Amino acid sequence: MQTLSFTVKDPMGLHARPAGLLVKEAKKYASKITLHKGEKAVEATRLMALMGAGIKCGETVTVTIEGADEATAAQELAVFFEQNC
Amino acid sequence: MIELHGTGVSSGIAIGQMVAFSEGKETVSRNIGTPEQEWNDFLSAQEITCAELSHLAEKARKDAGDEAALLFETHCEMAQDPDFCDCIKELTDSGKDAVSAVMEAGEQFAAMFESMDDAYTKERAADIRDVASRICRILRGESEDFALSAPSVVIAEDLSPSQTMQLDKSLLLGFATRKGSPVSHTAILSRILGIPAIVGLGDKLLSDFAGKCGILDGIEGKLIIEPDTETLTYYNETKAAFDAEKAGLSALIGKETVTKSGKRTKLYCNIGSPSDVDKVLSNDGEGIGLFRSEFLFLGRDSAPTEDEQFEAYKSVLEKMDGKPVIVRTMDIGADKKADYLGLSDEENPALGLRGLRLSLEHPDWFKRQLRALYRASVYGNLSVMFPMVANVWEVEKAKDLCREVQIELKMSGIPYCNTVKLGIMIETPAAALISGELAKIVDFFSVGTNDLTQYTLACDRQNGSIAPHLDPHHPAILSLLKMIAENAHQAGIPVGICGELGADESLTEFFLAIGIDELSVSPSCVLPLRKNIRNQA
Structure with missing residues (x-):
């Protein structure tokens, strides 16, 4: 399992636009990708749940990646979060 | 009539x-099948929905650009969302027909969004309802008629x-x-x-x-x-005038503010109350360069509460949807006062206890405003600037108060954005002359040319009889502007102009030449100014 974390910089938080992009990105990988904020855990392929999690600007999210392509996924997702969230 | x-x-x-x-009316009533058939009908309808939405996304890309296209791509993801589909499956398994199941699931998710605490996410309920009704229309076999x-x-x-x-x-x-x-x-x-x-x-x-x-x-x-x-x-007649004006200018909506040689300038707007934001958006302002917070304090009998201020800032930030918003902290003095503030009359209010001076004199008022601003900061892209600065220590003191407010919020577990930029107005000759020092301790400058002119030329803005002397094109003003821009850039911070001079098209070329990064003007000036800048070499 790979773990990474990122801080949301988008002033609107993880709203429809970045969440929509994340779902598309996450579907590229075989690994199971999960976002953790406090007690809450949301799979990155679940758009409504992501939007419903209410992740705001300045909050830090931990991401766990588990599966066959976890190493590649972790590397590429780190870049994705930096650029889009 | x-x-x-x-x-x-x-x-x-x-x-x-x-x-x-x-909306299309139900023409043929559906034959309702077994739970399994209903689920399969949903799956087919979902497939058609996604195909239609992809088609619509491409149409939107052509008519209105990528931002509009992404909207429909996100709708497509909503239609395929596993939680949404699970919910529908459960409903069809329990004997509901596909149409009722989709409507009910859509309402459940819409209710979830509506229960959230920010206006932006609440509005997404409309998106999920849009998707659900599209699926239902396809299930009923209706075309978009x-x-x-x-x-x-x-x-x-x-x-x-x-x-x-x-x-x-x-x-x-x-x-x-x-x-x-x-x-x-x-x-x-x-x-x-x-x-x-x-x-x-x-x-x-x-x-x-x-x-x-x-x-x-x-x-x-x-x-x-x-x-x-x-x-x-x-x-x-009004329509003809509006359309003629627009024909030349509306073509510039969504276009970049960039000169022929590729130099970019940001075109922001000055506003005085949250209701002005609509004009900013309709004129394609790229942000708000000056949000005068005085409206909250003046023309009333008691001080605004922290919550009242918070709501006002939040509403502007939300409406601006992530575009930069620079709020100027209260710029009040003896010439702009309300009785409840208990300010005494001054011989010379323009040179008196006003702007940041007044805020530092009353840290309780100031901190209330800062707390409201930091609380609102999570709803958009906020910067804060202080008016009427003449000394480095004033800015240090204001920044200390900002830090205090942040610590207090953190201790109480109230969210705030820790990347709020802090800047100052440059409107006294003193601030212009020490702008090299000031640039090291703030994130941006915004030049208030109206006051800078009155103070530099020793010319009262309110006194009509000396109006010919109040010349913002005076060489003294222009050389101060150049100096401010140089000092800002040397320290690596941006500099804007939020005074009336920003919209003066006879100076646009000069502003570009000295490297002004942002011009903040009234909303109706945005498009004419963009046109001017796009014609500059």
């Missing part, structure tokens, strides 16, 4: 016959983004809805497409108006039904 009032969300005037938007046959002003209960996108733009003069919000995706689309629109007209907007002549004034948010000759003449 009937006149109705709502919220204008996209400016412009439309005059024409009104047509009531109607509402089409315009002549140029029309469309009236509707509400229009979803996809319904708006599907209307023939060459026949859609404007639209007016009973419900709807200025932050809905529909309102945003109408602005991108440049179609006049009014939302929130309420129950007085009757479907019976269909077939009658209507004037839709998106600037004032007015809908006039069966206008008399006088009104019609007036609006025909």
Whole structure:
């Protein structure tokens, strides 16, 4: 399992636009990708749940990646979060 | 003649016959099958939905750009969302027919969004309802049969983004809805497409108006039904003037503010109250360079509470949807005062206890404002600037108070954005002369040219008899501006102009030459100024 974390910089938080992009990105990988904020855990392929999690600007999210392509996924997702969230 | 009032969300005037938007009616009743058949019917409908939405996304990309396209791509993801589908599966398994299951699941998710605490996410309930009703329409085997046959002003209960996108733009003069919000995706689309629109007209907007002549004034948010000759003449003229103006300028909406040689300038707006934001958006302001917070303090009997201020800042940040908003902390003094502040009369208020001086004298008021600002900071892209600075220590003291407020919020577990930029107004000659020192301790400068002119030229702004002496083109002002810009850039921070001089097109070339990064002007000046800048070498 790979773990990474990122801080949301988008002033609107993880709203429809970045969440929509994340779902598309996450579907590229075989690994199971999960976002953790406090007690809450949301799979990155679940758009409504992501939007419903209410992740705001300045909050830090931990991401766990588990599966066959976890190493590649972790590397590429780190870049994705930096650029889009 | 009937006149109705709502919220204008996209400016412009439309005059024409009104047509009531109607959704497709159920023509054939569906035969309801076993739970398994219902689920399979849903899966087929879901596939068609996604194909339609991809098609619509491409249409939107062509008509309105990538931002509009992404909206429909996100709708497509919603239709395929595993939680949404699980919910439908459960409902069909329990014996519900596919249409009822989709509607019910859509309502459940819409309710979830509506229960959230920020206005932006609440509005997404409309998106999920749009997706659910599309799936249902396909399940019922209806085509999208509402089409315009002549140029029309469309009236509707509400229009979803996809319904708006599907209307023939060459026949859609404007639209007016009973419900709807200025932050809905529909309102945003109408602005991108440049179609006049009014939302929130309420129950007085009757479907019976269909077939009658209507004037839709998106600037004032007015809908006039069966206008008399006088009104019609007036609006025909206003429309002609507006359209002529727009023809030259509206082509610049969504365009970059960039010179021929590729130099970019940011074009922001000055506003005095949250209601001005609509004008910023309709004129394509790239941000708010000066939000005067005085409106919260003046013209009332008691000080605004922290919550009251928070709501005002939050509403502006949310409406600006992530675009930069620079709020100036209270710029109050003896010439702009309210009784409850208990300020004493001064011989010379322009040189008196005002702006940041007053804020530092009353840290309780100041901290209340800062707390409200930091609390609101999570709803958008906020910067804060302090007016009337003459000393380094004043800025240090203001920054200390900001830090105190942040620590207090953190201790109470209240969220705030820790990347709020802090800047200052440069409006005293002292600040201009020590701008090299000041640039090291702030994130940006914004030059207030009105006060800088009055103080530098020793010329009272209020005294009409010396108006000819109050010349902002004076070489002293221009060389101070150049010096401020150089010092800002040496320290690597941006510099803007938020005074009236920013819109003075005879100086635009000079501003570009000295490297001014941002001009903040009144909303109606944005497009003319963009045109000017795009024509500069």
